[in-house]
Amino acid sequence: MMKNMNTLIAGIIFGIGLILSGMTNPSKVIGFLDITGNWDPSLAFVMVGAILVGFFGFRRAEKTNTTLFNEPIHLPGKSHINKELIIGSFLFGAGWALAGFCPGPAIVALGAGYKEALIFVIAMLLGMLIHDNLYEKLK
DSSP states (O other): OHHHHHHHHHHHHHHHHHHHHTTTOHHHHHHHHOTTSSOOTHHHHHHHHHHHHHHHHHHHHHHHOBOTTSOBOOOOOTTOOOHHHHHHHHHHHHHHHHHSOOHHHHHHHHHTTOHHHHHHHHHHHHHHHHIIIIIHHHO
């Protein structure tokens, strides 16, 4: 019960952080990605903060191989780069640049009532279904 409450609180704090930082605003995200036009560098500070938090979190996880609740975790190796990863990264970046959403902020924006987020989340879920049910079988 306490683990679920801590997880809920962490999710709420994360969602509030995404809203306050502007990550749920597609025009702000697209402005950040438009480095050759009217570039908005403000989200760079958000990313630097996230990298710092992630750096220390991953360092701890690499040493202990457990979550804060002492559950086992598996982190992927650092040298596991293949064509699927490169293609997936390209598709993720292209979708982020076109829509102004990535999965986490899109779900928060959906909860805030952005109809553009609904379209993105539906497309994201369809992409996941296609991957899980078609791509894996063709591979």
